[in-house]
Amino acid sequence: MSSMATSVRRIGAPTLRHLYLFRGSWPRLLELAYWPTMQMVLWGFMTVFLASQTSYVAQAFGVLLSAALLRDVLFRGQLGISVTCFEEMYSRNLGHLFVSPLRPWEMVASLMTMSLFRTVVGVVPASFLSLAFFGFSIYSLGLPLVGFFVNLIVFSWAFGLVIAGLVLRFGLGAEGLAWAGLFALAPVSGIYYPVAVLPHWLQAVAAVFPSTHVFEGMRAIVLDGVFRGDLMATAVLLNAAYLAAGTDVFLRFFHTARIKGLLLQMRE
């Protein structure tokens, strides 16, 4: 068997472990879709209300709903990496994983696969419900939606890998970062409002995050009917750097865990 085929099997193995868990527990599966749906419902009714009050929302009914759904790609994607990694730690399984021939990069690929699964299961049902509840389809964004999705999930992976690395290094006491990290990014990424409303110095900070360019790009389509290639290109370039840095940080913390003997001791 070729080494690539063997690699694919090894990447699939930790993924299969989590799919078995989902198959055996419908509440787990339901929980994936629950929060994105609640978000969508909340912002949907807010949109209905604001549409009658402000010309900004009335001009483009879907701007807040699109933002809510895309924000969940970012949030669920990151949780998909970090929570999947935490589950290996809760179940004290890291030792088994890393005495096997599973390479760290294969572990990263497996985490990304699970993140994609969790995000799609969470966000896609919510996107269809928004059509049923509010007559709004995020798919009306067209082909750029694919670019937005890919950029957001890649950024979430970079962020998730840093958090997973921190938890490998500092233990499960650091898991709160998984929940807090992206909330901290939300205000500067201009998810629900244009970046122009931020103070000038904060706009400069916002510009270094790919998510900012994605949400600006989304608003350009919904509000002005214009696809901004420059914003998409900036997001792609920034993401390349973030993903490389996130992977590097994860691998460095993994190396430190091997020096300190943390892979056998990982628990609360």
Place this chain on the structure above:
Amino acid sequence: MRGALAGRGPGDRTALLLSAMASPSPPAIEVQHLTKTFEGVLAVDDVSFALARGSTTALLGANGAGKTTTIALLLGLLLPSRGSIHVLGEDMLRHRYRALPRMNLSSPYVDLLRRLSAYENLRVYAGLYGLSDVSARIARLAERVELGEFLHRPVGNLSAGQHSRIPLAKALINDPELLLLDEPPASMDPDTADRMRGWLERYRTETGATIVLASHNMSEVERLCDDVLMLKSGTLIDRGAPAVLLARYGRQNMEEVFLHIARGGTAAAAQ
């Protein structure tokens, strides 16, 4: 060679192992000046040894002697502060991934996936080793370690005795040439423990595998092992076949040898 050892007495086995060690085939494990320090605390102190292929070796020592640390170092889960480790002819500091597909571990310090059945666990671990023909392989293993009746029940719902067989099945999933067993579960009843020893003996007879066993069960060591490494405070303080150690320390069984050494005795003092 392992087949040739089956059914022989300890003296014969030792002689055959010594001749194997003199053969040109590289040892299963060769460790030189292995040292591991954790923030100033010396866990393994300048340990060197070589284990012949096909041998079964016990790592003995009190809690904290360095047994689990040594096993983690052999697997590359832990990086040494100093020294070299060659496993199955591979330098573990440089080419760990060439050796890992040919090794496996059973340890109480890593858990199985408790919400998954034994079958699902074994499927996942088979995938980690990139194995094909997984269902047939699991069926063979289930027969070998008698998992049949509870193969499809969640591991977390099994009794301690039933549960204790699954780590061994996991450790054999890739037919390892080197099997590292860190403190096989004390929760086994005498019948299950005896069966487990029988499975291990049969496995090494059939495959010629090398087994390293960290254990506190001295009757297990006497039954299974050709060679014993005695560790104390991270240092290798003595080595020999069980029969040789019994003679050296003038004791009736390995438990007495262990207690003598753990309490600070030496071979000279025992004479």
